[in-house]
Amino acid sequence: MGGLAIASSPAAESASLVGRVLGGDPAAERALYDANVNRVYRLAHRMIGDSDLAEEYTQETFIRVFDKLGDFRGDAALSTWITSVAISVIYNGMRKLKRQRERERSLDDAQAMAAPRREAEPDLKTRLATAIDRLPEGYRMVFLMHDVEGFTHEEIAESLGVQEGTSKAQLSRARARLRTALADFRRPGHE
């Protein structure tokens, strides 16, 4: 944001931005949003796989961020704090979705039993998507944040409120589960 004052460090810059937002500066609000919206939206989309819901969760995240910005103490980076709000919104949304999808799945299962069909052997990409879908929520979040979206373990740990070691362990377990699920594809030429 070209019009913004350049502060001496990221922390000071964040503090200045937060102060201006709390002071009711609309340009600062938009600057805060612009600086963080991409990572929030991408993370929501990675977790949910639905553009409409990703938009909804992103909006909810920023509404909460602006409502609770006064609570931000600067213990973590502002972007990390915003990510933690986003994760909370995403998890809440996923729990609601889970209930709904369970109802839909029971209907799909009934249809599948009525008309069984042979499917071609799925390729690695399809099998991987299924395997990621089946990861426990926490493993999936860490895997997607670290291996796909490029968050560091430090950022993940602060966003999730866990130790860095926990983040690393969860990533390791997530990768191990994916390896197991995709064991067939170790053989050369099996794509």
Place this chain on the structure above:
Amino acid sequence: MNDARREEHELDDRVRALARQYHQPPETPRDAMWARIAARRGGAESLRPPAETAEVRVLPLRRRAMRMMAWVTGVAATLAVGIGIGRLSGAGGGESTGFPSLAGGAAATEPSMALQVATSQHLSRAEAFLTGFRSQSPDSGFTGQARDLLTSTRLLLDTRVVRDARTQALLQDLELILVQIVQLRPGDRPAERELITDGLEQRQVLPRLRTEVPAGPPRAAGA
């Protein structure tokens, strides 16, 4: 063993590369989301990006003026209804219930009572509306009712006549729910509606409304 480890690493690399296509996000629709965020927050000042700051300086004033007009009209209507009810019902009943408390003794009791009754009526309408919304099938008629209630809710919030934190928080939650209902479109998936009803339950809006609204018709003095 080394071969197994190497295969493992190779598979991990392929997985990481392919995982980038998992739920691959499209370009972030930042302006569209920002407009909706600003609308939900009621923050007219926030609608424009920083590059248009000069224009923003004019627009909020105009919006504030419009809100002030609505405020005046709404307060007049609210007071007219409230005072009318208050006069029909007689004077008195000035004990604190968390509703507006205007200082000034007996002269101030009547408008305070009037606003209390008007607020009570509004919350009662909201409670009836949300109960219907939750239990009935989607109906485009909901949007119009929600919009009316949203306007009244915002008037009450803007006038700051409701000073206790509990009722203010309730009005703010009510505003949020009503905005979501207003934004519902006939073609929206059931999930959209379900998210709203989940929000209703999570925020316990209906039980809180029922707590605020006295049983029976709005309480009148001497009744």
